[in-house]
Amino acid sequence: MKKAIFTTEISMLRSTMQRLLRRKADTNLTKILRKTHQADVALIMRGLNQYEQKKIFTLCPTAKHKARLLEELDDSIIENVLKFESAKNISKVFRYLDTNDQAFIAGMFDLDKQKDVLSIIEEEDLEEVEEIMSYPDDSAGSIMTKETFTLNQNITVKEGIKKLQSFPENDKIFYLYVLNNKEKLVGVVSLRTLVTSKNTKKLKDIMIKEIQAATTQTDQEEVAKKVAQYNYLALPIVNRQNKFLGIVTIDDVVDIIREEASEDFLQMAGVGKDREILLKTPFENAQSRAPWILASLFGGICAAAIIGYFNVLLEQIIILAAFIPVIIGIGGNIGTQSSTIIVRGLATGRVDVANTFPLIFKEIIVGAILGAFYGFLVGASSSYITKSSLEDLGIVIGLSIFCSMTIATAVGASVPIILQKLKIDPAISTGPFVTTAIDIIGVALYFLIASTILLN
């Protein structure tokens, strides 16, 4: 019995394949490819350079094998291995791909090549591929599979089983969708119900009529949430007239959930949302990160201008400079906590957008509790830390930390909610933007409090 391949084994296999690539041991490589699951090969290819990736793809023994590998590969690796492949070769591989994968890959090519590929695609697939390509990116329509199994509501159980037996093997048959004569979705029958019902019964008498469906325009994230929430294995996709068009299956939903989580992580850290950033060259990588750095640069320059403005105060009480890092650091820290909690709550449905005031208020209370605690702590010890004999320094530091932390929670909790209401992805807020805002507010507050208390 073959056990699951674990991470260390993937690394070992990668080293072996790299060694064989260097030695140009093509026969051995093909032998390994024949024995290894394409999902594992896809993982291994992430660690190879573009030339090696292309070579591995070429060495796959059959067009079918190549198709199974394409299904598992990252987008940028697909682009790389197919870049110089002729339209004819591509169409050979396409024969083994679902129409939604064909549509997805064809969408990657420039228009000329796309036309070439579409022109030699199998006749029976072309219409479906063009249909799927016509739906907006990230919509249910663009990810649905058309390879599914439908039955008319008026046939009997016996006829249903017979039809199922003549349908080509496909492990994506989760439910049997039942349509009326106008191809509208009217019910669903599980394989198990079909097998365990009387042969003479009609499908319309055994089907479940209360079914949930999404339309082709529904956002893929919304589809994923529904499937996860109700523990479905697949969700049928219909058009506005309830005509059955295809299904989105749970394995695609798993991919969507993982991808969306990755994108949210990167967004929140201010890296953009390119999941494949690890596969980029340092220069491309720097390019996609540069704009996000600008936010903190802007904040830093504002802070510099503010501190410059207070230079007379600073000249008199030089020790104030020492506490700049702790005040903006601790504010940034708690503000990031707040925005992360809210952004994640919005993503998982734990935050109710209609009723956010209590939530923001609660965050502010948390900020005040922690601000009072840490403000007192740092304030009380500030003279010891800097060996300063300045009276009232502790009060300035403590009060500034308290205010900075309280305001940071308010900003951190509100910004994602405001962005969500403006229909902007709230994840982008949690990265540089919230900390930048808090940097500026923190510094300004600190010097205002200091000049009010110390210059009297």
Next chain:
Amino acid sequence: MKKAIFTTEISMLRSTMQRLLRRKADTNLTKILRKTHQADVALIMRGLNQYEQKKIFTLCPTAKHKARLLEELDDSIIENVLKFESAKNISKVFRYLDTNDQAFIAGMFDLDKQKDVLSIIEEEDLEEVEEIMSYPDDSAGSIMTKETFTLNQNITVKEGIKKLQSFPENDKIFYLYVLNNKEKLVGVVSLRTLVTSKNTKKLKDIMIKEIQAATTQTDQEEVAKKVAQYNYLALPIVNRQNKFLGIVTIDDVVDIIREEASEDFLQMAGVGKDREILLKTPFENAQSRAPWILASLFGGICAAAIIGYFNVLLEQIIILAAFIPVIIGIGGNIGTQSSTIIVRGLATGRVDVANTFPLIFKEIIVGAILGAFYGFLVGASSSYITKSSLEDLGIVIGLSIFCSMTIATAVGASVPIILQKLKIDPAISTGPFVTTAIDIIGVALYFLIASTILLN
């Protein structure tokens, strides 16, 4: 046909239920509960207070209905609604729960209540519940379901179908697991293969023999990764002797993936890993966040001590203080980018732990590219920003930004990898720890560079 309930409808339904709760309109509430999917009720209950949650649970029309609701509820809400429920009432509801859910909930109670509940659990379930409770938290054993369907390899297709028909309805039948006479897992048959094979064939002749399995001790995250990677619907769980014990199903895997992502998000923001933090009181919330704030407090105090040490330099060149925020801010920003990319890569398997040096090196190159660019930008404009006439100020600022960003990428990329190698969750590094380290290093570097260049 019932359509999926979307977010706005959930909010509306919540307001309605809150109104009915205030009016004590119990009959109306029960009517609503009867019509609403328990997954939706679970979402709604997140926005209710503890008293309201308990009331809704009590109003569910049947024990079966309560069981379906418990399956969907968050852990802390389950604890709340069952807190004052008698062991007898709990056991009535338990009859409708899978043994893994029974084990999970029983594990929440204190030992006394646990004993009470286990003592009146159904005889046939008790052994399974106790077995599942004996596996470590977050292991495959602790989340597996025992309610599954197995067949002996020597029976025929016809006998198999008959057995299936007599098995109580259960939508968790994804595959039929085939065992030998010693209850060891030897193969798997899809429902479809069973239905479409000749009646007289034996299962051992139609089963797939190459199957992947996990053991009860396998980490649940590892199970989730396998299921997602190979597009399985379920993974069988065996003991060390390959005896079949149960399965982990894809709907549980979806939950694991979502939960792990949420935990990683919170860890990375330095909030601990309590997914239900939004359900906590402000004081509990502050308690679980306080320790993570300490990290940035520590960093801030170190920075204060460093700046205090350079107070003679600072007295002479007061304008240096103005650039403290930009230098630590921009370093923290790019360092967080690096650590997020690596942490996420480790979580999704994109980072190969065996070969991390090129990765860290690439991050450093990115840091140097962006450091050179932004260092030049801020350095060149520093005199304008602060209207300072100090020569060489631009060089100090530019060089400090360059060094700070380069080192920040090195720290940001290395820390998670080191933690991973030490078998500590790398997600905890990306929050306060990396930024704190970068704060300290950034300030120290800045003043060292300034004193070297400006005091000559």
